[in-house]
Amino acid sequence: MKKLLxxxxxxxxxxxxxFLQANFxxxxxIAGNKPNVFIILILFISLFASKEISIxxxxxxxxxxxxxxxxxxxxxxxxxxxxxVLGIYFDKNFSKDSKxxxxxxxxxxxxxxEIGTYVLNSILQGAQLxxxxxxxxxxxxTLYNVLITIIIYPIFRVAGNIVEENFKGNKxxxxxx
Amino acid sequence: xxxxxxxxxxxxxxxxILILLVFISNMDIKKMxxxxxxxxxxxxxxxxxxxxxxxxxxxxxxxxxxxxxxxxENEELKNKNAELEKQLREFEIIKSENATLKEYVNLSxxxxxxxxxxxxxxxxxxxxxxSIFVINIGEKDGIKPNMTVIxxxxxxxxxxxxxxxxxxxxxxxxxxxxxxxxxxxxxDAIICKGTLEDKSILKGSYIxxxxxxxxxxxxxxxxxxxxxxxxxxxxxxxxxxxTKNITxxxxxxxxxxxxxxVQTVLVITSS
Numbered sequence: 001m002k003k004l005l006x007x008x009x010x011x012x013x014x015x016x017x018x019f020l021q022a023n024f025x026x027x028x029x030i031a032g033n034k035p036n037v038f039i040i041l042i043l044f045i046s047l048f049a050s051k052e053i054s055i056x057x058x059x060x061x062x063x064x065x066x067x068x069x070x071x072x073x074x075x076x077x078x079x080x081x082x083x084x085v086l087g088i089y090f091d092k093n094f095s096k097d098s099k100x101x102x103x104x105x106x107x108x109x110x111x112x113x114e115i116g117t118y119v120l121n122s123i124l125q126g127a128q129l130x131x132x133x134x135x136x137x138x139x140x141x142t143l144y145n146v147l148i149t150i151i152i153y154p155i156f157r158v159a160g161n162i163v164e165e166n167f168k169g170n171k172x173x174x175x176x177x
Numbered sequence: 178x179x180x181x182x183x184x185x186x187x188x189x190x191x192x193x194i195l196i197l198l199v200f201i202s203n204m205d206i207k208k209m210x211x212x213x214x215x216x217x218x219x220x221x222x223x224x225x226x227x228x229x230x231x232x233x234x235x236x237x238x239x240x241x242x243x244x245x246x247x248x249x250e251n252e253e254l255k256n257k258n259a260e261l262e263k264q265l266r267e268f269e270i271i272k273s274e275n276a277t278l279k280e281y282v283n284l285s286x287x288x289x290x291x292x293x294x295x296x297x298x299x300x301x302x303x304x305x306x307x308s309i310f311v312i313n314i315g316e317k318d319g320i321k322p323n324m325t326v327i328x329x330x331x332x333x334x335x336x337x338x339x340x341x342x343x344x345x346x347x348x349x350x351x352x353x354x355x356x357x358x359x360x361x362x363x364x365d366a367i368i369c370k371g372t373l374e375d376k377s378i379l380k381g382s383y384i385x386x387x388x389x390x391x392x393x394x395x396x397x398x399x400x401x402x403x404x405x406x407x408x409x410x411x412x413x414x415x416x417x418x419x420t421k422n423i424t425x426x427x428x429x430x431x432x433x434x435x436x437x438x439v440q441t442v443l444v445i446t447s448s
Contacts, residue, residue, distance in 0.1 A: 021303040034303065036303075068300070069311065070309070071309060117304075121307070130373045130374065132374075141305055
């Protein structure tokens with residue numbers, strides 16, 4: 001029952017982020033560039049929730065996002081899936097108690113997601129790759145994501161512990177290393 | 178020794194007073210009024226309080242009946258204010274609806290040779306690398322993929338997918354979109370594309386080597402490519418960028434439509 005409630009809250013948070021991305025972050029930009037808060041959410045879920053929940057949530061939310069606003073359905077689903085696998089790997093190998101580790105994870109996840117999405121979109125639509133402008137936008141977006149991660153880190157930790165205790169129970173290991 | 182010290186202090190104080198007097202007496206009236214304001218702001222509250230007390234004491238018998246009247250009056254004014262605020266809100270809604278309708282009428286008249294459907298943007302892209310938006314009409318309104326989307330100022334883009342009630346529009350500033358356009362003065366055809374470098378410009382390439390490029394020249398759709406009809410304004414030439422090889426030269430174009438501000442569009446359903 002508690003797990004179900006957490007999944008429901010995750011869906012509500014996802015929708016909230018969607019409305020923030022589509023409205024607030026359209027004008028609250030750094031040099032005209034928006035953050036991608038979905039990446040932080042997907043990373044959070046993959047770090048703290050169970051494998052099954054995080055993989056299904058990320059793929060479904062990616063497909064949902066693509067269906068709403070993207071050109072091709074599936075690309076975000078695939079990339080969110082990759083971020084989740086990456087998050088699960090991070091969870092096994094790194095401590096989540098350090099703010100710096102979470103920040104580095106956010107940087108890695110943002111870079112991998114955006115490069116993957118951009119390359120896949122370019123291949124599928126025959127668009128020309130513009131490497132330098134892409135790096136510029138990606139740097140600003142990564143910085144923006146890092147700033148948001150720093151701001152929400154306290155919530156990230158508290159909510160993360162609750163999610164982890166409910167989904168992983170006594171299997172939590174990394175916190176005690 | 179003591180007398181000598183107090184004497185020096187006295188002289189210093191006097192000099193300061195003198196300087197202050199000279200300074201204040203030579204200040205213009207505006208600055209003086211500033212000083213007056215400061216002084217009055219200190220004195221007036223006390224003065225007001227005293228006057229209030231005086232009035233209260235002298236008109237003691239009418240004080241409580243006045244309070245009751247004032248309370249009633251205040252309540253009536255509050256109600257009136259709420260009513261007026263409500264009317265104002267209604268008026269604002271009507272005003273905005275009227276503006277939207279006017280925009281629709283203007284658009285339809287401007288492109289009267291085409292059969293069009295008005296729509297407004299309900300959702301904008303969440304990514305930094307593409308430019309897509311969602312409009313509030315779909316399959317139910319006869320919208321199909323590849324239909325052209327325009328605004329009062331010019332070309333916006335084309336429909337890429339539809340649902341029953343909404344449609345996705347890929348704008349011309351999207352990096353994966355290309356538009357075949359002609360320069361209005363020379364009728365030379367070029368290809369316009371969005372660029373990540375600057376989301377408010379288009380890049381015009383594949384320029385014929387003998388093309389005569391003029392700054393500020395208008396660009397219209399050529400009608401080639403099968404999506405966009407001929408003669409819709411795309412934008413104006415902003416800069417001409419020369420390269421070593423003349424075949425690689427390109428132009429930057431300011432789109433006719435301001436994609437940050439556009440809210441109302443028309444979908445060309447048939448020409």
